[in-house]
Amino acid sequence: MPTRILPAVGDADAVRSITTLLSQLPDAEPVTPVADSTQLIDTLARLAAESVDELPEVVVVHERIGPVPALELIREVALRFPAVGVILITSDASPGLFSAAMDSGARGLVALPLSYEELVNRVQAVAQWSVGVRRHLGHGGDVFTGVGGRAVTVSGAKGGVGATLTAIQLALAAQASGHSTALVDMDLQAGDIASYLDVQFRRSVVDLAGITDISPRVLADAVFRHDTGVALLLAPGEGERGEEVTDRAARQVVSALRSRYEVVVLDCGAQLSGASAAAVEMADTALLVTTPDVVAVRAAKRTVRMWDRLQIRKAEETTIVVNRHTRGTEIQPPLIQKITGTAVAGTAIPANFKELQGAVDAGRIHELDNKSTVKQALWGLAGELGIVKAPEGERKGGGRLRGDRGSVSFRRRREAGG
Numbered sequence: 001m002p003t004r005i006l007p008a009v010g011d012a013d014a015v016r017s018i019t020t021l022l023s024q025l026p027d028a029e030p031v032t033p034v035a036d037s038t039q040l041i042d043t044l045a046r047l048a049a050e051s052v053d054e055l056p057e058v059v060v061v062h063e064r065i066g067p068v069p070a071l072e073l074i075r076e077v078a079l080r081f082p083a084v085g086v087i088l089i090t091s092d093a094s095p096g097l098f099s100a101a102m103d104s105g106a107r108g109l110v111a112l113p114l115s116y117e118e119l120v121n122r123v124q125a126v127a128q129w130s131v132g133v134r135r136h137l138g139h140g141g142d143v144f145t146g147v148g149g150r151a152v153t154v155s156g157a158k159g160g161v162g163a164t165l166t167a168i169q170l171a172l173a174a175q176a177s178g179h180s181t182a183l184v185d186m187d188l189q190a191g192d193i194a195s196y197l198d199v200q201f202r203r204s205v206v207d208l209a210g211i212t213d214i215s216p217r218v219l220a221d222a223v224f225r226h227d228t229g230v231a232l233l234l235a236p237g238e239g240e241r242g243e244e245v246t247d248r249a250a251r252q253v254v255s256a257l258r259s260r261y262e263v264v265v266l267d268c269g270a271q272l273s274g275a276s277a278a279a280v281e282m283a284d285t286a287l288l289v290t291t292p293d294v295v296a297v298r299a300a301k302r303t304v305r306m307w308d309r310l311q312i313r314k315a316e317e318t319t320i321v322v323n324r325h326t327r328g329t330e331i332q333p334p335l336i337q338k339i340t341g342t343a344v345a346g347t348a349i350p351a352n353f354k355e356l357q358g359a360v361d362a363g364r365i366h367e368l369d370n371k372s373t374v375k376q377a378l379w380g381l382a383g384e385l386g387i388v389k390a391p392e393g394e395r396k397g398g399g400r401l402r403g404d405r406g407s408v409s410f411r412r413r414r415e416a417g418g
Helices: 012-023 037-050 070-080 095-104 116-137 163-176 216-222 239-244 247-258 274-282 294-309 333-340 353-362 373-385
Strands: 003-008 028-030 058-062 085-090 108-111 150-156 181-185 231-233 263-269 285-290 318-322
Touching: 003 012, 003 037, 003 116, 012 028, 012 058, 012 116, 037 058, 037 070, 058 070, 058 116, 070 085, 070 095, 070 247, 085 095, 085 116, 095 108, 108 116, 150 163, 150 247, 150 274, 163 181, 163 263, 163 285, 163 373, 181 247, 247 263, 247 274, 263 274, 285 294, 294 318, 294 333, 318 333, 353 373
Parallel strands: 003 028, 003 058, 058 085, 085 108, 150 263, 150 285, 181 231, 181 263, 285 318
Antiparallel strands: none
C-alpha cells in the first residue's frame, strides 16, 4: 500500500524541491501540498470527517510554515490527529530543536539541505509507525472521538450583556441533542458559570496551564461532569490566578478539548486577555453578544475593530448576537450589522428577564422552563449555528453562518496590545 505524504510548505521554491524529492521515494504517494497552517488543519479535518482512513500516514512540515510556528502546528496535529506521523524539515538540526520537536509530537526531523537517503529512511519509519498505531487502535471513527470538534466562543461587547447565559444555553442545547459537549469558563478573573449552575469544584482551567501534554486522563481529572452531561472546565476561584493561563496554555487546552468533545463552547467574557484572544482566534465560530442600545453597540464596534487590529479575528468572521431585543427599539439587528461590519445571527434573543430571574437566583439556569421564550431563542440559535444534531432524516451540515470558518483557523496575534 503506498504511503500518502502531505507536504505543508509555504515557500514556493521549497515546495518544488520537496515535492520532487518525495515523488522519487519508493511506494510514496505525495498529495497536493498545503501552503500554510490553516490549510493543513482544514485539510486534515475534512479528510477525517470523511473517514479516518482518508488521512495521510505522513505530514511533512517545513520550518517556515506560517502563520502558526512549526512546533505549535506540530503539537496541534499530534493532538487532533494522533495516528498521523509528522516530520519536521529544518535547517537547525541541533539537539535542542530535535528535543523540542519530539516534545511537540513530531515523529522525526530531517535536516536541510534535503538528503534523499535521510528523507526516505525517515518517511518509511514514520509511515510504519502510523500504520502500526492504526492497526493497534483499529479502524473507524470511534477511535478518534471528537477529531475536528467544533469550537464556539461567546464574548460580551461589555459586561452584563448576557454572554454567560448565552454560552451555557448553547452548551446545554448541543448536549441535549446528543453531542458530547464541553463548556469552558475562559472569563478567568470574573467567570460566573459555576454560580449559574450552582456547582463547586476544586479544579479549574488553571490546573491545565502548566501541563505541556494534556492527556485524556489529565483532562478528565480537570473537568466537572454536570448533571446535564455537559463537561465543565471552570474559571479559578481566585481571579488573580487567571494570569497563569497564557495564550499558549489556552491553545493547548482548546486543542485538547476539541480532540475529546464534539462541541466546545467557551465563555470569554468582556475583557480581552491573552487566553481569551487565543480562544477567539482558534474558534470555528466567534460570537459577540450585544444589547440593542448605543453604549453596547459602540462597545461591540470597538471590540470588533480591536480584534481586527490585533489580528485575532476579522469583522466578517465574527457573528453578533443581539440579546434583549424588542421590536420597538430604535436599534435593530440590520443597523448593528451595518455599524460593526459583522454577520448578525438571524435569531435575536428577546428581552424577558422575568422568565430568567428565579432560575438565575437559584443557580439552576439549566432548569429553565422549556416554555421560556429566551430559552427557545437560544436553543434556536444553537440550531442556526449547527451545533445541535439534526433530527433523523434531515440533511446534515446545514446551519453555517457567514462568520463561521468551518474548521480551526490560525493567525499569530501581534504582541502589541495583546
